[in-house]
Amino acid sequence: MKKLTFSIYRYNPEVDTKPRMQDYTLELEDNQDLMVLEALIKIKEEQDPSLAFRRSCREGVCGSDGLNMNGKNGLACITNLSSLKSNKIVIRPLPGLPVMRDLIVDMTQFYKQYEKVKPYLINDEKTPPARERLQSPEERAKLDGLYECILCACCSTSCPSFWWNPDKFVGPAGLLHAYRFLADSRDTATEQRLDDLDDAFSVFRCHGIMNCVNVCPKGLNPTKAIGHIKSMLLSRAV
Amino acid sequence: MVKIASTFGRSGTHDYILLRASALILASYAVFLIAWLVCNPGVSYADWVGFFGHIGVKIYTLLALTGLLIHAWIGIWQVLTDYVKNSLLRGAIQYVVVIALFVYWFTGLFVLWGV
Ligand code: SF4
Ligand code: SF4
Numbered sequence: 001m002k003k004l005t006f007s008i009y010r011y012n013p014e015v016d017t018k019p020r021m022q023d024y025t026l027e028l029e030d031n032q033d034l035m036v037l038e039a040l041i042k043i044k045e046e047q048d049p050s051l052a053f054r055r056s057c058r059e060g061v062c063g064s065d066g067l068n069m070n071g072k073n074g075l076a077c078i079t080n081l082s083s084l085k086s087n088k089i090v091i092r093p094l095p096g097l098p099v100m101r102d103l104i105v106d107m108t109q110f111y112k113q114y115e116k117v118k119p120y121l122i123n124d125e126k127t128p129p130a131r132e133r134l135q136s137p138e139e140r141a142k143l144d145g146l147y148e149c150i151l152c153a154c155c156s157t158s159c160p161s162f163w164w165n166p167d168k169f170v171g172p173a174g175l176l177h178a179y180r181f182l183a184d185s186r187d188t189a190t191e192q193r194l195d196d197l198d199d200a201f202s203v204f205r206c207h208g209i210m211n212c213v214n215v216c217p218k219g220l221n222p223t224k225a226i227g228h229i230k231s232m233l234l235s236r237a238v
Numbered sequence: 239m240v241k242i243a244s245t246f247g248r249s250g251t252h253d254y255i256l257l258r259a260s261a262l263i264l265a266s267y268a269v270f271l272i273a274w275l276v277c278n279p280g281v282s283y284a285d286w287v288g289f290f291g292h293i294g295v296k297i298y299t300l301l302a303l304t305g306l307l308i309h310a311w312i313g314i315w316q317v318l319t320d321y322v323k324n325s326l327l328r329g330a331i332q333y334v335v336v337i338a339l340f341v342y343w344f345t346g347l348f349v350l351w352g353v
């Protein structure tokens with residue numbers, strides 16, 4: 001048997017005056033491994049039903065259980081306890097967003113930034129095609145590494161630029177989506193999209209620290225997408 | 239689109255280009271100055287005067303001071319908008335910094351004028 005200690009961030013604004021860390025212990029067989037989400041569910045079921053966290057698909061698809069585990073953001077459902085390489089596991093909500101309760105954060109600011117980039121196809125051709133808008137395999141390939149984002153917010157909440165200006169800097173997730181539509185051969189609003197991004201904050205607050213790349217559970221690279229947006233803005237300006 | 243008045247450039251892209259361009263000027267000027275110092279060990283007052291009396295060096299120095307003005311204006315503004323959330327305080331700090339930068343620039347101009 002091995003003993004794991006979980007130190008979990010607790011805060012219920014209805015009764016607590018300030019947040020605190022609460023410890024729980026779980027005993028596992030020596031060769032047993034669990035996902036962090038399974039451990040949380042176990043704690044909730046067996047020890048403390050008041051512990052609050054979000055989860056849905058439990059297989060890394062829905063993006064609901066982004067958490068900060070031993071200092072690094074990730075999805076609890078696809079993070080092995082063994083990968084944290086410690087018998088003491090500290091779990092906190094995603095940093096930088098207001099906490100609603102325990103591990104649940106208010107994602108409004110994050111979604112607002114997502115909304116800002118108009119994450120949908122805009123096409124102003126007068127006559128829509130009879131069946132569908134075709135793309136060549138090469139044009140389609142440009143969207144790889146962009147469309148897979150599940151909006152878990154692990155990236156944006158690990159980005160210092162987003163922490164300091166969550167209302168002005170779009171953040172890595174939103175910018176990944178912005179580029180997804182800038183790169184889409186079927187989208188005709190490229191100029192308008194670039195105009196909307198060309199201020200001192202929306203894109204240019206990214207200083208290429210690459211925390212976002214480091215944490216993305218889908219292995220995406222927002223920094224690269226942001227680089228492409230910057231080049232598009234620059235080549236338009238000179 | 240985020241609208242903000244107190245930075246230097248007209249747009250995010252404009253700021254970005256100015257920041258990079260001024261950084262290049264500053265870096266090349268630093269290399270130039272250090273190279274000159276290395277090539278002329280034990281510089282005397284006369285050496286300094288001769289050096290800065292050269293019209294090319296005068297122009298280059300003024301260019302570097304202008305680069306400093308632009309680079310620090312935008313750079314400090316970026317740092318302040320990250321860390322100083324009170325806009326009144328931020329405005330005051332930015333104001334002092336910009337004044338200081340202009341003082342450097344004019345001091346440089348008058349010094350160069352004199353040699
Ligand atoms: S690379 Fe840019 S977006 Fe990604 S964490 Fe760094 S500053 Fe944020
Ligand atoms: S880019 Fe990655 S980390 Fe960021 S929201 Fe999308 S899936 Fe999550």
Ligand code: FES
Pocket residue numbers: 055056057058059060061062063064065066075076077078
């Ligand atoms: S529960 Fe859906 S991504 Fe983890």
